[in-house]
Amino acid sequence: MRKREREITDMNEIQSILEHCKFLHLGLSDGDQPYVVPLNFGYILENGRLTFYLHGATEGYKFDVIRRNPKVSFAMECDTIPFEGKVACQYGMSYRSIMGKGQAEIVTDTDEKQFGMSVLMKSQSGKDFTFNEKLVSIVNVIKITVDNYSAKRRPLP
Numbered sequence: 715m716r717k718r719e720r721e722i723t724d725m726n727e728i729q730s731i732l733e734h735c736k737f738l739h740l741g742l743s744d745g746d747q748p749y750v751v752p753l754n755f756g757y758i759l760e761n762g763r764l765t766f767y768l769h770g771a772t773e774g775y776k777f778d779v780i781r782r783n784p785k786v787s788f789a790m791e792c793d794t795i796p797f798e799g800k801v802a803c804q805y806g807m808s809y810r811s812i813m814g815k816g817q818a819e820i821v822t823d824t825d826e827k828q829f830g831m832s833v834l835m836k837s838q839s840g841k842d843f844t845f846n847e848k849l850v851s852i853v854n855v856i857k858i859t860v861d862n863y864s865a866k867r868r869p870l871p
Contacts, residue, residue: 721865727865730810735790737753742779744782753768765858769831776856785817794809797870810867812865814861815860817859824850827853831853
Protein backbone atom coordinates (compact mmCIF):
# COMPACT_ATOMS: atom_id res chain seq x y z
CA MET A 715 0.00 0.00 0.00
CA ARG A 716 1.55 3.23 -1.15
CA LYS A 717 -0.27 5.63 1.19
CA ARG A 718 0.12 3.98 4.60
CA GLU A 719 -1.85 6.76 6.31
CA ARG A 720 -4.96 5.37 4.58
CA GLU A 721 -4.42 1.79 5.75
CA ILE A 722 -7.03 0.26 8.06
CA THR A 723 -5.78 -2.40 10.49
CA ASP A 724 -8.49 -2.15 13.15
CA MET A 725 -10.56 -5.35 12.88
CA ASN A 726 -13.73 -3.57 14.02
CA GLU A 727 -13.47 -1.17 11.09
CA ILE A 728 -12.68 -4.00 8.69
CA GLN A 729 -15.79 -5.78 9.99
CA SER A 730 -17.77 -2.57 9.40
CA ILE A 731 -16.60 -2.40 5.79
CA LEU A 732 -17.65 -6.01 5.22
CA GLU A 733 -21.06 -5.24 6.73
CA HIS A 734 -21.59 -2.17 4.54
CA CYS A 735 -20.45 -3.64 1.22
CA LYS A 736 -23.13 -5.58 -0.62
CA PHE A 737 -21.10 -6.95 -3.53
CA LEU A 738 -17.51 -7.66 -4.43
CA HIS A 739 -15.70 -7.57 -7.75
CA LEU A 740 -14.24 -11.04 -8.30
CA GLY A 741 -11.15 -11.10 -10.50
CA LEU A 742 -10.37 -14.29 -12.40
CA SER A 743 -7.66 -15.13 -14.91
CA ASP A 744 -8.49 -17.08 -18.06
CA GLY A 745 -5.07 -17.63 -19.56
CA ASP A 746 -3.86 -14.19 -20.62
CA GLN A 747 -7.33 -12.63 -20.37
CA PRO A 748 -8.56 -11.14 -17.06
CA TYR A 749 -12.25 -11.44 -16.16
CA VAL A 750 -14.00 -9.46 -13.42
CA VAL A 751 -17.55 -10.05 -12.26
CA PRO A 752 -19.52 -8.31 -9.48
CA LEU A 753 -21.20 -10.74 -7.08
CA ASN A 754 -23.17 -10.72 -3.85
CA PHE A 755 -21.25 -12.40 -1.07
CA GLY A 756 -21.33 -13.79 2.41
CA TYR A 757 -18.31 -13.78 4.67
CA ILE A 758 -16.80 -15.19 7.81
CA LEU A 759 -14.15 -13.15 9.61
CA GLU A 760 -12.56 -15.04 12.49
CA ASN A 761 -9.23 -14.18 14.11
CA GLY A 762 -8.31 -12.03 11.13
CA ARG A 763 -8.95 -14.88 8.66
CA LEU A 764 -11.44 -14.08 5.92
CA THR A 765 -13.57 -16.51 3.93
CA PHE A 766 -16.16 -15.58 1.30
CA TYR A 767 -19.11 -17.54 -0.04
CA LEU A 768 -20.59 -16.63 -3.45
CA HIS A 769 -23.22 -18.31 -5.56
CA GLY A 770 -24.44 -18.55 -9.11
CA ALA A 771 -26.06 -20.81 -11.67
CA THR A 772 -24.99 -24.43 -11.92
CA GLU A 773 -22.80 -23.65 -14.92
CA GLY A 774 -21.21 -20.69 -16.62
CA TYR A 775 -18.03 -18.96 -17.64
CA LYS A 776 -16.82 -17.99 -14.13
CA PHE A 777 -17.08 -21.61 -12.98
CA ASP A 778 -15.17 -22.82 -16.05
CA VAL A 779 -12.42 -20.28 -15.34
CA ILE A 780 -12.22 -21.21 -11.63
CA ARG A 781 -11.85 -24.89 -12.54
CA ARG A 782 -8.89 -24.01 -14.76
CA ASN A 783 -7.31 -21.49 -12.40
CA PRO A 784 -8.54 -21.21 -8.79
CA LYS A 785 -6.35 -18.18 -7.99
CA VAL A 786 -8.59 -15.14 -7.58
CA SER A 787 -8.47 -11.53 -6.49
CA PHE A 788 -11.26 -9.34 -5.20
CA ALA A 789 -12.10 -5.74 -4.40
CA MET A 790 -15.03 -4.14 -2.63
CA GLU A 791 -15.87 -0.60 -1.62
CA CYS A 792 -18.47 1.30 0.36
CA ASP A 793 -19.23 4.78 1.66
CA THR A 794 -18.33 6.33 -1.68
CA ILE A 795 -18.83 10.09 -1.81
CA PRO A 796 -17.48 12.22 -4.66
CA PHE A 797 -15.94 15.57 -3.78
CA GLU A 798 -14.87 18.63 -5.73
CA GLY A 799 -11.87 20.91 -5.59
CA LYS A 800 -10.71 24.21 -6.97
CA VAL A 801 -8.71 22.49 -9.72
CA ALA A 802 -9.16 19.19 -11.54
CA CYS A 803 -6.57 17.24 -9.51
CA GLN A 804 -8.37 18.14 -6.25
CA TYR A 805 -11.52 16.26 -7.29
CA GLY A 806 -11.85 12.75 -5.93
CA MET A 807 -13.86 10.15 -4.10
CA SER A 808 -13.94 9.25 -0.43
CA TYR A 809 -14.39 5.55 0.31
CA ARG A 810 -13.55 2.56 2.46
CA SER A 811 -12.36 -0.59 0.70
CA ILE A 812 -10.94 -4.07 1.04
CA MET A 813 -8.98 -5.92 -1.61
CA GLY A 814 -7.07 -9.17 -1.62
CA LYS A 815 -6.19 -12.52 -3.13
CA GLY A 816 -7.15 -16.08 -2.42
CA GLN A 817 -8.08 -19.53 -3.65
CA ALA A 818 -11.53 -20.33 -4.99
CA GLU A 819 -13.20 -23.69 -4.92
CA ILE A 820 -16.57 -24.81 -6.17
CA VAL A 821 -18.24 -26.42 -3.17
CA THR A 822 -19.66 -29.87 -3.83
CA ASP A 823 -20.48 -31.00 -0.29
CA THR A 824 -24.21 -30.44 0.30
CA ASP A 825 -23.80 -29.48 3.97
CA GLU A 826 -21.15 -26.88 3.14
CA LYS A 827 -23.29 -25.52 0.29
CA GLN A 828 -26.17 -25.09 2.75
CA PHE A 829 -23.82 -23.41 5.23
CA GLY A 830 -22.39 -21.13 2.52
CA MET A 831 -25.83 -20.04 1.34
CA SER A 832 -26.88 -19.34 4.94
CA VAL A 833 -23.75 -17.21 5.45
CA LEU A 834 -24.42 -15.35 2.19
CA MET A 835 -28.04 -14.59 3.08
CA LYS A 836 -27.13 -13.49 6.61
CA SER A 837 -24.51 -11.10 5.20
CA GLN A 838 -26.86 -9.72 2.55
CA SER A 839 -30.10 -9.48 4.54
CA GLY A 840 -29.21 -9.67 8.22
CA LYS A 841 -31.70 -12.56 8.48
CA ASP A 842 -31.19 -16.24 9.18
CA PHE A 843 -32.20 -18.61 6.40
CA THR A 844 -31.89 -22.37 6.13
CA PHE A 845 -31.47 -24.30 2.92
CA ASN A 846 -32.30 -27.88 2.15
CA GLU A 847 -30.56 -30.22 -0.26
CA LYS A 848 -33.07 -29.50 -3.04
CA LEU A 849 -32.54 -25.71 -2.81
CA VAL A 850 -28.75 -25.93 -3.02
CA SER A 851 -28.85 -28.47 -5.84
CA ILE A 852 -29.88 -25.72 -8.27
CA VAL A 853 -26.92 -23.40 -7.54
CA ASN A 854 -23.16 -23.51 -7.45
CA VAL A 855 -21.48 -22.17 -4.34
CA ILE A 856 -17.97 -20.76 -4.48
CA LYS A 857 -15.81 -20.66 -1.36
CA ILE A 858 -12.89 -18.26 -1.38
CA THR A 859 -10.20 -18.85 1.21
CA VAL A 860 -8.47 -15.48 1.39
CA ASP A 861 -4.66 -15.65 1.50
CA ASN A 862 -4.11 -11.93 2.13
CA TYR A 863 -6.09 -8.73 2.13
CA SER A 864 -5.75 -5.06 2.96
CA ALA A 865 -8.22 -2.36 3.85
CA LYS A 866 -8.04 1.38 3.39
CA ARG A 867 -10.01 4.56 3.59
CA ARG A 868 -9.94 7.91 1.90
CA PRO A 869 -11.83 10.43 4.02
CA LEU A 870 -13.45 13.57 2.72
CA PRO A 871 -10.95 16.45 2.61
